[in-house]
Amino acid sequence: MSVANKTIIDTNFEFPKQKSLYKGKVREVYNINDEQLVMVATDRLSAFDVVMPRGIPYKGQILNQIATSMMKATEDLVPNWLTATPDPNVAVGHLCAPFKVEMVIRGYLSGHAAREYKAGKRELCGVKMPNGMKENDKFPDPIITPATKAEMGDHDEDISREAILKRGIVSEKDYSVLEEYTRKLFQRGSEIAAMRDLILVDTKYEFGKTKSGKIVLIDEIHTPDSSRYFYKDGYQKRQNANEAQKQLSKEFVRQWLIENGFQGKAGQTPPEMSDAYIESVSERYIELYEKIMGQAFVKGDVADIQNRIEMNVLKYLKS
CATH class of the missing domain: 3.30.200.20 (Phosphorylase Kinase; domain 1)
Structure with missing residues (x-):
């Protein structure tokens, strides 16, 4: 077999x-x-x-x-x-008990953020993105762009901090902890990536509460499914030459699906593998x-x- x-x-x-x-x-x-x-x-x-x-x-x-x-x-x-x-x-x-949001953090204008930027948007999840950026440029500071947690078969949706608090998805006190933890994890993840000659471009974290009320990290972290990595060597040279970045993520699967006419839209069927x-x-x-x-x-x-x-x-x- x-x-x-x-x-x-x-x-x-x-x-x-x-x-x-x-x-x-x-x-x-x-x-x-x-x-x-x-x-x-x-x-x-x-x-x-x-x-x-x-x-x-x-x-x-x-x-x-x-x-x-x-x-x-x-x-x-x-x-x-x-x-x-x-x-x-x-x-x-x-x-x-998991929080019903995914904490997405982006250090670079890539993937979904780049697609939105290309479409003319300069704000993502209530966070402003600077003018004059090109795909895969580094943000001045990492931005947190949360998404609602979808059930199987549904799409995760962008949501702002304000909407999360207004809808009572997460309390303001807890959300402040989620933001703090997200930034700390991304900083450490970036340091680990740098030791491997990689750049941690963007990632997502999920959190939950234990029975005692402690907020903890759950699910996956810094995997190629939840994160995007670039090769550090030659990154700036490729940016200056307007070339695509060499990356480590499952983006290669997404690109193959797009080339074969599939983007998860209604009525589309995944291609034969x-x-x-x-x-x-x-x-x-x-x-x-x-x-x-x-x-x-x-x-x-x-x-x-x-x-x-x-x-x-x-x-x-x-x-």
């Missing part, structure tokens, strides 16, 4: 004291006795807020291992939900991992991923 077919797309485990199962775009979250969350990173691929029909080998492992490593590298700055990683695709942590294309995306994700982490990727055993994950989680929960 081709490695393209050895993926984990869906799980339906029944763990001891399991209360519920929530399925996000990529992760599946098991509530254990209203105390712990078991988060399984699947190999599902989401682009334009649409989940693609086929998974990407090792993608879940890659995202989980980057995210958990980055949480450990930032826990001195911002508390997080993580307590254990019993399997390459699994993170376990404290039960949290061949085994060869799936394997090429997997190889690209491995390359992203090795560049972001500065170490070789060790592939997990994919002979029977479902059973491997179930056995490892059960073993952890029993201990």
